[in-house]
Amino acid sequence: MVATIDDAKRTAIGQKLADMKAVQQQLIANEEKLSSAVTDSDIRQxxxxxxxxxxxxxxxxETVIVEYGIQAEPSDKIQQILKxxxxxxxGNEFSLYDKFAEHELLKHSQVMCGLLVHKAGQVVGADIEVAITPLNTVNYENRSHQELLKGILEIIGTRELTGxxxxxxLWGRVQDAVAALSGVVGSAVSRTKDDMNIVELIQTEHRKVDTLFMEIEQAKDPQKIQEFFGQLYKDLSAHAEAEQEVVYPALRNFYPETQELYDEHSEVxxxxxxxxxMNPGTSEFKSQVEQLKKAVQDHVREEENDALPKLRQNMSEQQMExxxxxxxEAKSRFQKSMAS
Ligand SMILES: [Fe+2]
Ligand SMILES: [Fe+2]
Structure with a gap:
């Protein structure tokens, strides 16, 4: 058996994430249309x-997809649904109520898809949890939007039926429902920003790599080892590529040892x-994993202790974002070229 780098379960989850992105685009387009069709200023706000x-x-x-590490196209099925x-x-054949009802259904399917990705991720591997944690925010907010849309449906429906x-x-009830939700979702605090700065992002990726090493070491089944190694291969390759394209050229200006980092990447x-x-079931593979882990950890330590603080000292928050x-963008481009 050779350590192939593709895994069907992981690709299937990647596909669901691509579907979610396509649905999200449609949700925004729908809301823009609905907003211009509505005359009620409260609802419009x-x-x-x-x-x-x-x-x-x-x-x-978009961040979650890049961090998850597998790029995919939205499925034919979802494209048909969206069409x-x-x-x-x-069309003019449907009332505003019908359109809002359709929109609420699409929100619902987005919520379910988000939950599904979480559940599936939990089954497949702890590294996936590291990558998709920000999805909690999206799910929580979509659930709140659903409550709001139910309220809007009540108002518009009553008007259409009775004048x-x-x-x-009604809005009080909507607010109560949203408040109850935040209790259910618990720690999923709403984020106001969609972006981690570069230091936070790189650190998150390093933690995902730590998790993958842990998973490889703990796995007994060669099939599982192969799967985790495949993900590690993809993550390390794309991470290093993006660092070399975007981060290291900027870092050179205030970190003279940057060349060492390039050399370490080549070694890895x-x-x-x-x-x-190599065959992932063998002891040679195991000892190779140990060596790789040591090389990666030394490199990561240098980045986190010496290089990244230089970025922090010399760049504004805005530059880091x-x-x-x-x-x-670079990582996503590289992931797409790896996938094809
Ligand atoms: Fe690096
Ligand atoms: Fe790194």
């Missing part, structure tokens, strides 16, 4: 807040390539 959340969450989703939803939103306003106290890369053709977007 609430929709506007929802659009702001959803745009921010689009950024969160139908788009047609319904555009009259529904009973008072060589080890990874060697391991790809900007470089973080470039890093994700």
């Amino acid at each position: 609430r929709l506007q807040d929802m659009i702001d959340d959803d745009r921010k969450n689009m950024g969160v989703l 139908k939803s788009q047609e319904l939103m555009q 009259q306003e529904p009973d008072q106290g 890369k060589q080890m990874l390539e060697q391991m790809k053709s 900007q470089i973080s977007s470039q890093f994700k």
Whole structure:
């Protein structure tokens, strides 16, 4: 058996994340259409807040996909569903109530997809949890949006059916429902930013790599070892590539030892390539994992103790966020080329 770097379960979860991104785009487009169709200024304001959340969450989703490490195209099935939803939103044959009802269904499917990714991730590996934690925010906010949309449906539906306003106290009930939700979701505090700065991002990726080493060491089944190694291979390759393209050139200006970091990457890369053709069930593979872990940990220590503090000292928060977007962009590009 050779350590292939692809795994069906992980690809399937990656596909679901790609679906979520496509749905998120559609949710924003729907909300923009609904907002311009609504005459009620109160509802319009609430929709506007929802659009702001959803745009921010689009950024969160993009980060989660890059950190998860497997890029995929949205499925044909979801593209068909979205096409139908788009047609319904555009036509004149459906009332505003119908359109909001359709939108609420799409929100619901987004919530379910987010929960599913979490549950599936828990089954497949602890490293996935590290990558997808920010998804908690997206799920929590989408659940809140669902409550809000139910309230809007009540108002618009009552008006369409009777020409009259529904009973008072509706927004109060919506607020109570959202408050109850935050109790259920617990620690999923709403994030106001979609971005981690570059230092936070790199540290998160290092922790994911630590987790993968731990998983490899603890796994008994060669199949599982192969799966974790495949993910480690992808993560380390894309992480190193993005560091070299975006971070190290900037770092050179205030960290003279940057060349050492490049050299260490080459060494790690060589080890990874060697391991790809090894049998993960053997003791040679095990000792190769130990060597790789040591090389990676030494390198990570140097980055975290010496190099990253230099970035922090010499760059503004804004620059660090900007470089973080470039890093994700480079990593995502590399992941796509690995996938194809
Ligand atoms: Fe590095
Ligand atoms: Fe690194």
